[in-house]
Amino acid sequence: MPHRITRAALSAALVAGSTAFALSVPGPASAVDLKVDLPISSFGDILVDGANGLIYITDPAAGKVYKTDYAGAVKSTTADLPGVSGLLLAKDGDVFAAVPGAHSIVAFNEVGQKIATYGPNPAARPFTLAEARGALWFGEADGGIGKLPRGGDEEPELTPDVITTTFDEAPLLAAGGSSLVAAAGTDVSVFDVSTATPSTGASQSLGRTRDLVANADGSRLLVTGPAGLARAVKPADLSTIQNYTAGADGTAVAVRTDGTVAVGIGSTATKAVSVFAPGSATPTRQFSLPGGGTLQPGGLAWQPGGPRLFGVSRSGSTYTLQILGDPAVLTTSVQLTVPAKVDLGQTATITGVFGTPVPAGLPVVITRKDSTGSRRVGPTTVPANGSFSISDKPVRSGTVTYTVALAGNADYKPTSATKSFQVGTTKATTLTLDRNGSTFAAGSTVTFTAKLGPTSSNRTVEIWADPYGTDQPNRLVRKATANSKGVVTAAFKLTRTTTMSAIFRGDNFTSARTVRSTVATKVSVSVALDRHYGTGNIGSVSYHFLRSTVDPRFITSMSPYPGRSALLEIQYHDGKQWRPWIATYSRLYGNKAYNDLTGTHTVGLKYRVRASYVYAKSGDTVNTSTYGGYKYFTFTK
Template sequence: MRIRTLPAAVATAALFSSVVLTTAGPAAADTSVPISVGDVSDTVVDGAHQHLYISGDSTISVVGYNGKVLSKLTGLPQVSDLQLSPDGSTLYAAVTGADKIVAFDTATLTQTAEYPTGTGTAPRWIALTEGRIWFGYGDQWDSGLGGIDLSTDPAAVTLDLAGAHDFATTPRLFADPANPTTLVALDPGISSGPIIVYDISTGTPVIRVAADEGGFYRDGALTPDAQSIVVAGPGNRAVTEYRLSDLQMVHQYPVKDEPETVSVAPDGTVAATALDTENTGDTYVFPGGADAPASIRNLSGSWMPWGGHSTAWSADGSKLFVLTGSTDFRQLQTVTDPRKYVTALTVDAPATGTRGKTLTVKGTLTTGLKLPAGTPLNVVRTDLLSPAGKSLGVKALGANGTFSFTDAPPAGSKVRYTVTYAGDAAHTASSASDTVTVSRATPALTLTNNKKTYTYGKNVVFTAHLGTTYSNRTVEIWADPYGADKPNKLLKTGRTDTHGNLSATVTMSRDTAVTVVFKGDARYAGRTVKSTAYAHVKTASSLSKYYRTGTIGSTHYRYYHKNTDAVLTTTMTYYKGRKERLDLQVYSGGRWYTTYSGYFSLGTNGKSVVNLGHPGSSGVRARVRTSYIDPSSGDNVNTTTYGSWNYFYFSS
């Protein structure tokens, strides 16, 4: 058996038999993007063109590394297995529903050849060796192994090359130029299905060795030297490596649940996905020969069977691509540091604190490969005094993966503590933060003229006074007139004077809420104070159609003939839907009696004309006034305003 030297990270892990592997979501540098592809049969990576070829739904989708579908090769019914030629220039595809294998130029994405395999053969799996395409075809016990000799013109197709084995299901095939005389076949759909290694040195497959290794193989991949195959099957909660020379087990890579897919990087790193019924971790990465994964990531968010070969390394082995989700929500997951142990930081700070008083921040740093005590963690405090963040230096990780530190925050309000682990050759970087609400003093803040009433149009000065603060002496004064048609408006913003005052003038045409705002500073909390001032309407009324004026006692009257109608015209500050209230009184026996009180709508010009009628008899003294009543006049934009009485007399 070939002896491997384990990477340093794995060797260290072997020393910690009590280590419990922790799972985490994607590391900070990993990405997850939606991808518009349906069912997946196979995934192949083209490093030269930075493409992923994904077969499924009778289509080959050509996808960029960013998850964008660049092109679709259509008209390929039931297209399944894909293979890239060793030089990367040609993509071969098994088109099961059309009984053929087709070839595409990877530079132009145009079809360059097709190879019919015979009516009803339904080729599903393919493998490439020098000058030949090998294909698994058929269904159930009618399955077989075929070959296409590309050196003849036309290419020669030969069926029934399985030799002494009768395939129960379509054979899944593997070959690699690193071992040019060897073809590997899996009989995947039956519990007794073997792994079969063929010698193809003569051009005709001859069984070299076969062994029943549990069947129901979900996926497989050759090692970089093509001397072993790693298979994923549901039986033993592991992906297993078998040596091709004798099909003896070389190694098992343990996963928590039934393995689904497997892919091997150029350096021998093994990536596997598992069913993950508990949704705790589905994607495992093992350095070649390792007993424990370098990382476990929870990418799928679902325990549904993955279906198809949906895990692939980039050509240089630096990234791992994993397709997750269903046809309705397919995601392309790109793992940027697949070989590193994922680290997960937590930070726990008190919910509240007092400015200038010591508080304690705690946390944990967890990972599958334990980090030593003293591992440096960088701490940054972000607050009102340091909005870009202030370094609190390096804190040391404790022996059990925990840490704590103390701080006396100099500023109040929200204070965020961010802890960062930079990562190393074996661990991903991680960062986490928590926020403390730190108390601040409440400043004195006042505003004049609250609940005062003013005549229409008066210019009123509102003065704000700000008491002691730390660094901020700026206040804002806002005016919000009543009525939905007038927005809140900033009147003035500026620093208070040496007495702590700032003033602004409001023209009182409506009731107005005036607000002063202090936004706070590092030691004093923000505060808002409101004064509501009230404004009368502007109103005037006059009588018409009288024939003279005169006085009765000391009161000025308009004189009317007893059969002449008195007409009252009112002008009032207009607002949509506003009405003026009219009160009519008659004098009798030394007292005034109300004979009518009602509301009349104003025109858009603010006028209302009312015919008061006539008594038909002489000696009648009357008076009338119009008023705005809040809110009975139809709105609450102004405060109640009573007009002056107009006196009139019907003489003869």
């Protein structure tokens, strides 16, 4: 079963005979040819999106599409695409992948994110893709060719078996102009898709075909396969235009936008890829595969409009991305790591890692600079493993700066990195927060004052409030820079007993510090009498007057909290002093509690009542004990 669909149309500039990019005479590959191991477990197809600098590689066995950069570093992966096989770069820049196991085709945008799924259609199993006459065409497992319309007003749907063939396996597809070319086994057929009903054109046996690609105007079809099959043919009648001398076991073919052709063979790692200048039948350059391995069927792709040639090879269970040809000037990078700070007298470790594909041996300049001047340190060339480490024990306080500079050469761009760290002595500072142990009425807005002592550089203080209870979070009240006296203030409205915290996060050479201040907060509590008929003074005290036949109701109001109860206390006067009579806890409903005094009421006896919150006895511990004021009452006839 084929796993490859060569892109049908690369660009309008892909015209046979173009000489915009010249190759040198045959010779050894450039010293910057690279190989990078791939995380795939099988290979389906490779596609290069030149506009966005991405390489797409499908892994049918794992059901994944990997996107890498030109150095082979994986940038993203899309999974859950069972059997994903053929790839296509459409003329509008979107990338499509055939997913036979899901009976669908998926689309990716310019950054490699999946943006659409067409299907599933249980009758369709797309394996290979091509674009012609404003539609996507797909080769199916049973040999048929289906269609996915594009550009219409309606949501496109997969239509299987639009073209019936004699193939018994999914055909390879290529397209150019109004022609769609299909190949399976030894047979190649051309179809005219310029009308609603495709018609069959030329059909011929060219030999077992493993890969094919057509140029943009459809004037050439490039095919390759075993038994020395490597040729360009005319789609009109499939007659041969020219043969390429590449090897006996042709396995992949790719064409660059200037018409340069690359043919790969799978039987050897020596001269595995031959490159032919436009119009030439003799290779102008041949490449071996670094590290060996076997080039995979359909495993070649040019960088559109660029010099890089990419291939996928296999050695045992390991798949490798081969970066062949003249990669022009490659981007380089270096990552430099230094500590955030170093205490005077301690040893600092400075490390650097050169990113792929910087080779060992390139000249590099590493400098160290402090208040006394600068000097070169560390290796003078890129180490064999691409990394270095330097130990530094500063003897002076201040700033130390390391710079790594790679000059580059004809193949590699220059790069540099600079990092600094501070050297000094770590000391502790002082931090205070007032109001600790104070008590305030509920609802009071209290200003708290933090004072910070000397620091190295950071002068920021945070003031946090953490009310008692589990239903309110610790919250930042203010974060500010201390004034010239080291002071930061913050106002907070108290409803609960609250722990205030002042936090200094520290700096390079000052230790972090946290101090706390807990302030007790009372509740708002009062009691009101109901069912009285009037009020008046007895002596200097105001009393509520109730008929002896009426049961008074006491209404307690208190700051609410889940499960909270209010203490209600009633006392009577025996002529000499107030004596306790009734004390009871009553559950709040919202912020109210209700109590009725029933029974026989003594006329003329003086009473008083109050409501209170008692810490730990009223059902919670989020406030401090608060005793309400007394209300006085008496009964009359």
